[in-house]
Amino acid sequence: MSGPARGSPAVKLLVVEDQEALRHLYAEELLSEGYVVRTAQDVGAAEQVFDEDPPDVIVLDIRLGDGRAIDTMSRILSRRRAPRLVLNTAVAVHRDDLQALSPDAYVVKSSDLTELKSAVRALALRRSSR
């Protein structure tokens, strides 16, 4: 187990991913790392989850579709107790359109989730040390 330290309150994650199979995969992998994981298939659902119980870290797939999705994400991220953001992207270099979201970490999307997990872990640690 390489997730959050035992004894500390569980870090809450929100995975925003439109592909059901991937939501399932991320949820299982991150759950087994010891996080509390919720998923959303779009930013509308993400906003709802945020209203109910704000997460500490959001894992976001970049294919958000139109500009409205980015606006919604910006709105979520500008709230009080804003979550940390991990962008799961296709290409490693230069993601200008998503600069607006000022993500805390970029991860190249891969079936090997090691990179994603270590990014989440780093942000979770910073979160719990606040």
Next chain:
Amino acid sequence: MRARATTLTLRRSSPILALVSVNQPQENPIPVEKGIGMTPADNLEARPDPSQAALVSFGPAGPKLLNTIVDILNSNLDLDALLRMILVGLTAGEGLRFNRGFLLLLDEHGHPHEGSLAIGPASAEEAERIWRQLDTQGQSIEDLMMRCLREGIDQSPTLTSILRRLERLVCGADNVLVRSLHDGVLLLHPGDTRQGAEAVARALGVSSFAAAPLVARGLPLGILLADNAITGAPITSSDTEVLRLFASHAAAAIDRARLHTHLGRERLALQAAQKHLDETRRRVLQLQRLSVIGEMAARLAHEIRNPLVAIGGFARRCASVTDAADPRRRYLDTIVGEVNRLEEILRSVLEYARPIQLRLRRGSISDVVAESVEQIRAEAEEAGIRIDLRLDDDLPPGNFDADLLKEALVNLLRNGIQAMPEGGTLSAGTASDHGFLEAWITDTGPGIPEAALEEIFTPFYTTKTSGSGLGLPIAAQILREHHGFIRAESGSAGGATFRLRVPIETSEAR
């Protein structure tokens, strides 16, 4: 433009005719103007009277000889050599037999133009020596003129200063020389009162001279002047008639040579423009093709990527809970391995298809190479490969996108590692050459077949069984965006070298 006059003289043992040889400098050279009016020395008697000579040359056998000279002039398109030939024809024993010749070149406004020439001995002694030498050697007019193709030009101060004075006179609004361009050939005798006549005679240091315009297609190209400053022989109307004929042929030849030079330059410029156009067209076609392919590939890659991540991700989860001894573990590992490979291809396709946005920053190319090498050092060491870093720390800084350059370098370094499965040495370094900053990488692998040196930068061309076939094309694309390039070289004894170059001036200008 200030005109520059040169005076033709002969090098040692090149007895064209009555020329000054600077390799045999005269002691106490006699200025031409002082030499004028001197009684020709007795030992000059052997040389026939120039006017008679002209008559002899162009009398019964004349047309043939003039034809010969004109043919040689016409067959030559090298302007410099042609000007020398004209002066040789003007003064040669088998030519027009004047003592001295001056060729003033004019531009389209009638002002002196660079390249004026003069020919002739600077003194009676000089003349005697050279004419005697010529008589002994007995070279034909053809030989003498053809020598002009390879003879160099030396400066004779006396004739150069005369040329300069003549050029200044031509600059004056109205004088006999300028008028000769319209009036035709000019023969000046002592006591001529035409405007400027005396000044020209004074510049030449003679009392008589002949001048003929060099005019082609109605345009003045220059003026040909001739005199008999050494022998003092009179210039006859027959001489001037031959001079007029000769000058018209000479002008046509000069015009032709100039046109030829001009056409040559135009042709080169046209060839360069054509090459540039071809290159641009090729680039546009490639970009169009890539943009269509790229769009398709990116769409396809996005569509395939998500299911692939799910397949690979769940296979990993299954593998992590399956005992290593279980045969199903091997199946799962195979799935994971193959998915990895497909993901690598997709990543390359997406990277190749993405529009590149350069973020230029000032930096050291040596730092970029050092960082790239650090990134692959562990992989190299694991593969039993020694790393040899040769950075030039004195290079000027460049403006480039360090992230992208690093990406290109890491691609090439990995390529080098994969080319040496049995281990070897991977060298990397920096240099500057002909306005480019260079990062180079050399491996000790088998090298690249000659025929493949260009192809390896084509997408999906690969000789490897693994990899996406896009590592080198992506690297090349990154360098192209920097207005630089990559060159692949293969050593005769194996080993491949890649040179990545970005222009220093572009990188500094941005």
